[in-house]
Amino acid sequence: MKREVKTKANSPAAVLGSQESYRQLVDSVTDYAIIMLDQDGHVVSWNPGAERIQGYTKREIIGKHFERFYTTEDVRRGLPGQDLKNAAKIGRVESEVLRVRKDGTQFWANVILSPLRDQEGTVRGFAKATRDLTELKRAEETARLASTYNRSLIDATLDPLLTIGPDGKLMDVNGATEAVTGRTRQELIGTDFFDYFTEPERARAGYQQIFRDGSVRDYPLELRRSDGQVVSVLFNASVYRDEAGNVIGIVAVARDITERKQAEARIQQQSREIMELSTPVMHVWQGVVVAPLIGSLDSQRTQQFMERLLDRIVETNSPVALMDIMGVPAVDSQTAQHLIETVSAVRLLGAQVVMTGVRPAIAQTLVHLGIDLSGIITRSSLSAGLQVAFDILEMQVVPKDKRL
Amino acid sequence: MPAESISVIKLRGLLLVTVPPDPDDTTVSALQEKVLQAMVQHESRGLVLDISTVQTLDSFFARTVVETVQMVGLMGGRTVLAGMRANVAVTVTQLGLSIGNALTALDVDRAIELLDAEASKELRL
Amino acid sequence: MNDLPPGEFPIGSENDIVSARRIIRNAATALGFGLTDVTRIVTAASELTRNIYVHAKSGIMRWRSVHRGSGVGLELTFADNGPGIPDVAKALQVGYTTGTGLGMGLPGSKRLTDEMTIQSEVGRGTTIVVRKWLPT
Ligand SMILES: Nc1ncnc2c1ncn2[C@@H]1O[C@H](COP(=O)(O)OP(=O)(O)OP(=O)(O)O)[C@@H](O)[C@H]1O
Numbered sequence: 310m311k312r313e314v315k316t317k318a319n320s321p322a323a324v325l326g327s328q329e330s331y332r333q334l335v336d337s338v339t340d341y342a343i344i345m346l347d348q349d350g351h352v353v354s355w356n357p358g359a360e361r362i363q364g365y366t367k368r369e370i371i372g373k374h375f376e377r378f379y380t381t382e383d384v385r386r387g388l389p390g391q392d393l394k395n396a397a398k399i400g401r402v403e404s405e406v407l408r409v410r411k412d413g414t415q416f417w418a419n420v421i422l423s424p425l426r427d428q429e430g431t432v433r434g435f436a437k438a439t440r441d442l443t444e445l446k447r448a449e450e451t452a453r454l455a456s457t458y459n460r461s462l463i464d465a466t467l468d469p470l471l472t473i474g475p476d477g478k479l480m481d482v483n484g485a486t487e488a489v490t491g492r493t494r495q496e497l498i499g500t501d502f503f504d505y506f507t508e509p510e511r512a513r514a515g516y517q518q519i520f521r522d523g524s525v526r527d528y529p530l531e532l533r534r535s536d537g538q539v540v541s542v543l544f545n546a547s548v549y550r551d552e553a554g555n556v557i558g559i560v561a562v563a564r565d566i567t568e569r570k571q572a573e574a575r576i577q578q579q580s581r582e583i584m585e586l587s588t589p590v591m592h593v594w595q596g597v598v599v600a601p602l603i604g605s606l607d608s609q610r611t612q613q614f615m616e617r618l619l620d621r622i623v624e625t626n627s628p629v630a631l632m633d634i635m636g637v638p639a640v641d642s643q644t645a646q647h648l649i650e651t652v653s654a655v656r657l658l659g660a661q662v663v664m665t666g667v668r669p670a671i672a673q674t675l676v677h678l679g680i681d682l683s684g685i686i687t688r689s690s691l692s693a694g695l696q697v698a699f700d701i702l703e704m705q706v707v708p709k710d711k712r713l
Numbered sequence: 714m715p716a717e718s719i720s721v722i723k724l725r726g727l728l729l730v731t732v733p734p735d736p737d738d739t740t741v742s743a744l745q746e747k748v749l750q751a752m753v754q755h756e757s758r759g760l761v762l763d764i765s766t767v768q769t770l771d772s773f774f775a776r777t778v779v780e781t782v783q784m785v786g787l788m789g790g791r792t793v794l795a796g797m798r799a800n801v802a803v804t805v806t807q808l809g810l811s812i813g814n815a816l817t818a819l820d821v822d823r824a825i826e827l828l829d830a831e832a833s834k835e836l837r838l
Numbered sequence: 839m840n841d842l843p844p845g846e847f848p849i850g851s852e853n854d855i856v857s858a859r860r861i862i863r864n865a866a867t868a869l870g871f872g873l874t875d876v877t878r879i880v881t882a883a884s885e886l887t888r889n890i891y892v893h894a895k896s897g898i899m900r901w902r903s904v905h906r907g908s909g910v911g912l913e914l915t916f917a918d919n920g921p922g923i924p925d926v927a928k929a930l931q932v933g934y935t936t937g938t939g940l941g942m943g944l945p946g947s948k949r950l951t952d953e954m955t956i957q958s959e960v961g962r963g964t965t966i967v968v969r970k971w972l973p974t
């Protein structure tokens with residue numbers, strides 16, 4: 310051992326000065342296990358770094374074979390001997406391998422094994438520097454995990470997520486964006502963001518707004534899929550900056566609201582159906598239809614009611630229509646106007662309206678609004694109205710009887 | 714639709730005129746002319762205008778009808794508009810047109826009944 | 839609901855009013871309007887083409903489909919190089935007429951459609967645009 314160190318003293322290591330100062334240097338290194346082995350692999354020197362990393366004290370380990378640092382598997386495969394042979398042959402072997410500590414735990418290590426030769430070039434032993442990579446690995450793993458995490462987070466986001474460069478070109482997209490556009494990532498990246506919308510100008514305006522205000526919320530756009538289908542989306546987006554604070558792009562999340570819109574349309578459809586249900590026009594007698602109006606009447610509803618009533622009168626060939634407004638909570642001038650229009654339209658068909666269920670409150674409003682219902686037959690109750698209906702019908706039937 | 718193709722049928726002292734589905738202004742004017750001549754010729758007491766096939770009733774048409782009703786009235790007859798379609802009635806109302814004091818009926822049968830009833834009412838007076 | 843190819847039709851004779859009605863009936867039906875709305879649109883077209891024929895002698899009618907979000911509508915343009923309307927607000931009043939009419943055409947057409955814009959310059963002509971949206 311001493312001889313070898315002496316040999317070493319003749320080598321470039323001698324630049325470091327005396328053997329003493331060399332040992333001091335080696336001893337001060339705690340991040341590396343720096344040890345020496347004899348030709349066969351027995352430990353001949355041991356530094357504090359080695360003790361810290363591998364767990365053995367100097368006294369314990371000197372003279373022991375270095376194969377105990379290998380995993381049983383590696384020992385079985387004969388790696389310790391091979392490493393020495395390779396080091397002797399090649400001059401230096403560096404590897405990242407699993408090593409075993411005294412307590413049996415394994416750690417990831419960077420190991421450099423170099424042969425120590427005498428002046429004749431004969432290998433007298435080996436120098437071995439081992440660095441514990443556990444921390445590094447952990448950091449790397451964390452970083453790797455973090456990036457896979459980010460990526461998978463981006464991909465796991467059910468909503469389309471995309472980043473756009475200052476030039477308006479798509480920089481990155483996630484799986485949901487691929488799904489919603491019907492285009493692959495490769496197809497999308499680098500293309501013009503605006504081109505995928507039914508209204509590119511609106512998309513551009515939104516994009517400019519993000520730059521101006523820093524972000525947009527619930528910006529509605531319509532995406533055109535590759536198959537031509539149109540998808541309604543709401544965009545939430547904001548700028549992102551580099552460390553110097555310069556805007557380097559936009560991150561945008563789109564929410565596909567097609568389903569929501571469809572649901573809204575369904576609800577609208579349903580409410581239309583309910584509305585129709587709530588204004589049934591019943592054919593109660595040969596020549597008489599009854600239309601009970603229930604609930605408040607807006608323009609749209611009265612309009613639809615008018616069309617339905619007229620259709621039914623023609624369908625059933627009924628000269629009398631009873632329009633019962635008992636269930637109408639209030640009548641404003643607008644509604645009254647619609648009702649009068651309905652009465653006029655029914656007259657054009659050749660039928661008559663009898664308005665029934667005119668409650669005192671409604672009668673008051675109508676008078677106060679100055680609405681002239683004088684040309685319209687009104688009755689307070691539906692049954693009184695029915696009586697009028699029969700009278701009207703009889704008036705037309707009587708002459709026939711006379712002819713008989 | 715040439716004006717000549719408008720048929721005026723005399724029926725139990727009444728005139729029955731069928732208006733074509735989509736008449737141009739000339740036809741509408743010619744119709745008025747023809748009706749008035751027939752009124753004189755047959756000494757009719759009433760006129761039934763069958764508009765059940767008419768798809769569009771605009772202000773010109775309405776004006777002609779209102780005039781005709783007035784003229785027929787001056788000649789002692791009553792006019793019934795028969796069979797106006799529901800969608801036409803909605804449109805006419807919304808457009809703000811009026812048909813003056815013409816009577817209306819759901820179809821030609823009822824129009825004739827109505828004119829008969831009017832006649833017997835007058836007799837009773 | 840089908841989309842509609844745009845088109846135009848010159849108005850120069852009384853008979854063109856009938857043709858215009860037929861064209862617009864087909865266009866509105868093709869776009870998916872129900873019978874009552876078709877009747878409303880056709881009636882407005884009849885009024886506005888007649889106004890061209892009566893008040894300006896000749897002009898042109900154009901039609902096209904228009905879009906608003908997911909909504910679809912029919913847009914009709916009636917343009918002429920006639921005398922123009924000196925007071926548009928007055929012309930829109932029920933009963934106002936400079937001719938022998940009832941003064942119902944313009945105000946009635948406005949009620950029958952969803953949107954109406956009138957641009958007119960005395961001595962230059964009149965352009966009237968109406969729109970009707972398909973019920974959602
Ligand atoms: N294209 C037009 N060019 C010039 N003036 C017009 C034009 N259209 C309408 N006007 C003017 O506006 C007025 C009102 O038009 P509107 O259609 O309401 O009534 P009208 O044509 O006179 O009668 P109606 O349409 O009821 O038969 C017209 O009398 C006319 O003075």
Ligand SMILES: [Mg+2]
Pocket residue numbers: 885888889939942943944
């Ligand atoms: Mg007019």
